[in-house]
Amino acid sequence: MMENPDFDLRDFVPYLLNQAAEASSLEFQRLYKARYGMLRAEWRVLFHLGIYGRMTAREICDRSAMHKTKISRAVQKLADRRFLTRDPSDLDRRAEHLELTAAGSAAYRDLMAAAADYDARLMQGFTAEETALLRQMLRRLAAMR
């Protein structure tokens, strides 16, 4: 527990991360909200299913580190909008396999393209090396939980 009298809270990494996360999410958030009326949890579930394909809520939970109630509610809304189907598992009748419908898949591809575009814009002031290092550091920090 060493003291550091020169520490400036404006440099506190969790604080900076939160500021950067909020600022960088804002515009994209408006996009999926405006286009599909989605919340962040819904967008995340959508994109997990888009990337990994058919999977259960539990698997999304493991991979995304979202809380299971958030996922449960997001899945419900996406199912209401016919963006995904729920298919009870034969092996474990508690679990359901979730899978994007054609509409869900289209929304996923649309938002994925928008995200790629947005990401490029966001990072355009940085070099490729800086961006790669940033991603790598963020992944490590995220994995520390």
Place this chain on the structure above:
Amino acid sequence: MMENPDFDLRDFVPYLLNQAAEASSLEFQRLYKARYGMLRAEWRVLFHLGIYGRMTAREICDRSAMHKTKISRAVQKLADRRFLTRDPSDLDRRAEHLELTAAGSAAYRDLMAAAADYDARLMQGFTAEETALLRQMLRRLAAMR
């Protein structure tokens, strides 16, 4: 709007930022919650007043990019706990100058030391150069809003 068919959403910077922000905030959040029963908004107001000294809610709002209702409620709670005093401004009678009390100041210094410590632990797997670059990039991303 150029297409990038190779883009992986797991590399989407806003997503990584959110994951890293959440993971890195978690432990520290528990600390100020346990020690002072504070919410994140309260801790932020506290530390803005600790850093900048006497200032109004509006100034905190500008500097922190928190919503004014969150600040208003955080200020109320901190005032209830006698962590700050509210002093109506002479120049503008709508505004109040906020200032930490001795107790508020002590809490600030305590948490500030804990933050410094936590920050060091968080970044100990990275080089000083990497950490400096990370901070710099986060500041730029945060300022983009």
Place this chain on the structure above:
DNA sequence: AGGTATTGGTTGATTTTGTAACTAACAAGG
């Protein structure tokens, strides 16, 4: 001065999130 717009700050209603408790299904051990 008088009218209108803007600003600092608060409040209440609505939405979203987090916490716990719960149901139903499975699993392991005897």
Place this chain on the structure above:
DNA sequence: CCTTGTTAGTTACAAAATCAACCAATACCT
């Protein structure tokens, strides 16, 4: 089988965030 423990997912309730409306003070404009 029967008990105990665990797991997938949902629901109910409490805590918190967001949004719109609001009040009072100030600024702007003529």
